[in-house]
Amino acid sequence: MTQQPLVIVGGGMAGAMLALLLRRHGTEKVVLVESHPLTLPDKPPLTPSFDARSTALSAGTLVVLDKLGLGDAIREHAAAIGTVHVSRQSRLGTTRMSAEEEGVEQLGAVVENRWLGFVLLGALFSDDGISVRAPDTLASIRRLDDGYRINLASGESLETPLLIAADGARSKTREWLGISARDHDTGHDALIANLSLATPHDGVAYERFLNDGPLALLPLPDQRMALVWTGPRDQVAQWMALTDSEVLAQLQARCPAEAPRLTGIGERQRYPLVLTEACAQVVPHAVVVGNAAHTLHPVAGQGFNLTVRDLVALAQTVGGNPNPGSLSTLRAYAEQREKDQALISQTSRWVPELFRVQQPLFAHSRQLGLVALDIMPGLRSGFAKRAMGL
Numbered sequence: 001m002t003q004q005p006l007v008i009v010g011g012g013m014a015g016a017m018l019a020l021l022l023r024r025h026g027t028e029k030v031v032l033v034e035s036h037p038l039t040l041p042d043k044p045p046l047t048p049s050f051d052a053r054s055t056a057l058s059a060g061t062l063v064v065l066d067k068l069g070l071g072d073a074i075r076e077h078a079a080a081i082g083t084v085h086v087s088r089q090s091r092l093g094t095t096r097m098s099a100e101e102e103g104v105e106q107l108g109a110v111v112e113n114r115w116l117g118f119v120l121l122g123a124l125f126s127d128d129g130i131s132v133r134a135p136d137t138l139a140s141i142r143r144l145d146d147g148y149r150i151n152l153a154s155g156e157s158l159e160t161p162l163l164i165a166a167d168g169a170r171s172k173t174r175e176w177l178g179i180s181a182r183d184h185d186t187g188h189d190a191l192i193a194n195l196s197l198a199t200p201h202d203g204v205a206y207e208r209f210l211n212d213g214p215l216a217l218l219p220l221p222d223q224r225m226a227l228v229w230t231g232p233r234d235q236v237a238q239w240m241a242l243t244d245s246e247v248l249a250q251l252q253a254r255c256p257a258e259a260p261r262l263t264g265i266g267e268r269q270r271y272p273l274v275l276t277e278a279c280a281q282v283v284p285h286a287v288v289v290g291n292a293a294h295t296l297h298p299v300a301g302q303g304f305n306l307t308v309r310d311l312v313a314l315a316q317t318v319g320g321n322p323n324p325g326s327l328s329t330l331r332a333y334a335e336q337r338e339k340d341q342a343l344i345s346q347t348s349r350w351v352p353e354l355f356r357v358q359q360p361l362f363a364h365s366r367q368l369g370l371v372a373l374d375i376m377p378g379l380r381s382g383f384a385k386r387a388m389g390l
């Protein structure tokens with residue numbers, strides 16, 4: 001079945017990136033099935049993945065994009081992160097991680113998802129080895145001895161030695177493969193919007209732990225910042241209902257004193273923070289990736305960066321492999337990724353919890369945590385390296 005295409009269901013950030021990585025690692029044919037229309041973009045797209053959000057790309061993800069020949073195009077409309085400023089409202093303990101201290105040019109870069117989509121889809125459509133079926137969805141799948149037969153809603157039928165589920169946290173493909181998933185509803189939502197500033201942000205990203213939940217301000221080009229503001233669902237509903245000037249005042253009051261003065265806010269959107277974890281990521285002839293495998297809290301901007309590390313390992317393991325769907329091959333991939341996935345998922349789960357607890361002992365220890373990070377460069381450096389994906 002080596003001449004048959006590998007089939008990816010879901011053309012979001014994970015699916016599009018994986019198609020390109022598979023081609024780079026020797027896969028001859030890839031078919032990408034996406035339920036939303038995807039056309040050769042002459043302007044940035046708008047799909048559930050490539051929407052109004054922005055993504056903080058780690059230095060490691062930028063290296064991967066460079067290898068795909070896409071780094072320069074991404075950087076054209078991205079803001080470099082030179083410093084990360086972490087603080088806790090009304091408490092001592094601020095820590096700064098800087099590119100200079102880490103001996104790198106930048107800690108990462110922030111790009112609007114629409115631009116990321118524009119660049120990824122542009123590359124996808126110019127690759128003859130990638131065929132896009134959009135809008136289309138799986139109508140049914142049938143297990144064969146050496147792969148899967150896939151029937152699409154359009155009536156087309158395909159056989160593949162490896163079916164890849166990249167169709168998001170509510171993945172239908174994962175369900176059809178018989179893989180269950182655990183959901184953890186945090187009861188919180190994230191409010192996202194773009195902000196304009198009175199003064200330049202100087203490449204500083206702010207991470208602020210508030211009693212309601214963490215807040216992040218990420219640098220964007222043109223003296224703007226991307227806001228990710230999390231809190232209990234009813235609280236976020238109230239922030240959504242405020243006028244622009246009211247919400248800006250509430251936000252500025254929660255920002256650290258060092259943050260720039262906020263002058264405007266764009267369209268506000270909210271995302272429920274339901275963390276999903278697939279109970280298995282590989283079965284014979286199928287693999288689950290991206291949000292379908294693990295949906296993380298956006299607190300440290302790690303979801304896509306973790307996924308990129310998964311996708312590189314997967315492409316290296318199955319790309320050009322004569323038997324890409326064998327369970328031993330897929331297990332080797334899963335084992336390779338287990339440690340990093342567990343560490344990042346647990347961290348992004350317990351950090352917001354830790355900072356939310358009100359008891360004095362916890363308040364003291366999280367304060368100590370920030371102070372410790374600031375006075376122990378080794379500890380801070382280890383933390384920064386992990387966040388940079390290096």
Ligand SMILES: Cc1cc2nc3c(=O)[nH]c(=O)nc-3n(C[C@H](O)[C@H](O)[C@H](O)COP(=O)(O)OP(=O)(O)OC[C@H]3O[C@@H](n4cnc5c(N)ncnc54)[C@H](O)[C@@H]3O)c2cc1C
Pocket residue numbers: 009010011012013014015033034035036047048049050053054055056057136137138166167168169171172173190192228271289290291292298300301302303304305306307
């Ligand atoms: C507020 C917020 C901020 C974030 N910030 C960061 C950050 O700064 N850095 C970072 O690394 N990560 C960040 N993330 C995480 C990042 O957004 C996710 O890792 C990423 O979206 C995962 O992409 P995905 O392609 O797996 O899933 P999705 O984005 O959900 O895409 C799934 C795709 O599958 C398609 N699809 C669904 N069902 C079907 C079907 N049946 N058939 C065909 N196609 C289908 C959908 O249309 C969609 O295009 C953030 C997340 C949130 C919510």
